[in-house]
Amino acid sequence: MSDLIISLKEKLDDIDRQLYKSCYQNYFISRKNIILAQWKKGEAVSAYRGVNADISYRELERETRRRRENLKHWHEIYKNNTWEQWEQKAEEKAHNWTKAAIEKALGKPKEIEPPPMIDGVYRIIYADPPWKFNDELIDSSTDKSTYGAQIHHFPPMSIESLCEMDIPETNENAVLFLWVTSAIKPDDAHTVINSWGFEYKAKFIWDKVKHNYGHYNSVRHEELWICTKGSCMPDVPKLFDSIQTIERTTKHSEKPEEFREIIDTLYPTGNRIELFARKRTDGWDSWGNEI
Numbered sequence: 001m002s003d004l005i006i007s008l009k010e011k012l013d014d015i016d017r018q019l020y021k022s023c024y025q026n027y028f029i030s031r032k033n034i035i036l037a038q039w040k041k042g043e044a045v046s047a048y049r050g051v052n053a054d055i056s057y058r059e060l061e062r063e064t065r066r067r068r069e070n071l072k073h074w075h076e077i078y079k080n081n082t083w084e085q086w087e088q089k090a091e092e093k094a095h096n097w098t099k100a101a102i103e104k105a106l107g108k109p110k111e112i113e114p115p116p117m118i119d120g121v122y123r124i125i126y127a128d129p130p131w132k133f134n135d136e137l138i139d140s141s142t143d144k145s146t147y148g149a150q151i152h153h154f155p156p157m158s159i160e161s162l163c164e165m166d167i168p169e170t171n172e173n174a175v176l177f178l179w180v181t182s183a184i185k186p187d188d189a190h191t192v193i194n195s196w197g198f199e200y201k202a203k204f205i206w207d208k209v210k211h212n213y214g215h216y217n218s219v220r221h222e223e224l225w226i227c228t229k230g231s232c233m234p235d236v237p238k239l240f241d242s243i244q245t246i247e248r249t250t251k252h253s254e255k256p257e258e259f260r261e262i263i264d265t266l267y268p269t270g271n272r273i274e275l276f277a278r279k280r281t282d283g284w285d286s287w288g289n290e291i
Helices: 003-023 027-051 057-064 068-080 083-094 099-106 159-164 186-195 257-266
Strands: 121-127 169-180 199-207 221-229 243-245 272-275 285-287
Touching: 003 027, 003 057, 027 068, 027 083, 057 068, 121 257, 159 186, 169 186, 186 199, 186 221, 199 257, 243 257
Parallel strands: 121 169, 121 272, 199 243, 272 285
Antiparallel strands: 169 221, 199 221
């Protein structure tokens, strides 16, 4: 395989990775980004064919593992539309896509390969894993997917994948604060923390206040497990209420900063890292696909 065809395949793969990272945050954005990605893929195909005009779509199909009908379609989109024109069309098309059409285009949720783990030795780990569970509850096209089925917001990770993932090196005595959703079986959560070398000690309950969707009840809480390795009692003997009532935002899976403040208060010293972070925070190392 030539360097040019490898470059094209890597470009198409990168577009797909970025697509999956963005498409699970909002159902309407998913529709628009899928459409926009067609132009970007067409740009990549056009650039390659500009250098290798004689290559057939059949050969491209074999080398890139993309259907030749799709390759040709993406190329035509790019040739016939500027980016600005395609953006406008994507906005219009996105409103008309059904849930079934999006799932056909996006496919089943894929587990994104995580970035390399950060080098360092940590005393405090704060983690919000993308737990995998079956959830086909809400057709979010009715409310632009502010909330809804998990797969419309982020790509999940199985229990096996969480157990096998690399985690940062820790001190002999360390503490893990782990978010666990109500849909996850406690045994599965214990399996994950044990595989990471920690032992369950206690938990906080986040009362989200607002009604939330669920199959059996309004699931308006989430648990923050406190787990330790060795002996890692809090530095500051302050007893926070185990139930924290904080109204959730409309951003899916966003956790209140008050919990990080609790962690910083209880454990003011030691290196700290947030796993599956969505933003960078002063005083913390951050690791995840979204930063």
